[in-house]
Amino acid sequence: xxxxxxxxxGLVQTGGSLRLSCTASGIIVINNFVAWYRxxxxxxxxxxxxxxxxITNYADSVKGRFTISKDSAKNTLYLRMNDLKPxxxxxxxxxxxxxxxxGTQVTVSx
Numbered sequence: 001x002x003x004x005x006x007x008x009x010g011l012v013q014t015g016g017s018l019r020l021s022c023t024a025s026g027i028i029v030i031n032n033f034v035a036w037y038r039x040x041x042x043x044x045x046x047x048x049x050x051x052x053x054x055i056t057n058y059a060d061s062v063k064g065r066f067t068i069s070k071d072s073a074k075n076t077l078y079l080r081m082n083d084l085k086p087x088x089x090x091x092x093x094x095x096x097x098x099x100x101x102x103g104t105q106v107t108v109s110x
Contacts (some may be wrong), residue, residue, distance in 0.1 A: 004101035006092065007021050019078060022076065024077075029032075033096075034051070034094070039091050049067075056068055062081075067080040077094050077096070079094075089106060090105065
């Protein structure tokens with residue numbers, strides 16, 4: 001069983017930056033899919049960035065601003081977020097091969 005813990009969320013002003021981390025513990029299953037999702041109030045959870053078999057993909061709304069990366073030695077997934085906008089406000093969740101973390105809140109003030 002894999003346990004995922006996100007961290008790094010918080011309150012930031014428009015144009016600011018944050019780096020989210022997601023550390024996996026427990027029985028680590030090497031898989032080809034890791035990702036960050038987000039869910040804003042009243043909206044469905046949406047994919048933000050994914051790594052599938054080494055290939056990264058981003059939602060159009062975050063391209064050029066967000067960067068997903070992973071450190072396999074540390075069992076940690078990252079999401080670097082630059083030039084944050086109020087519309088980026090959401091709870092951000094990591095996903096390792098279908099296992100979800102509990103989420104971390106990101107709030108961007110205007």
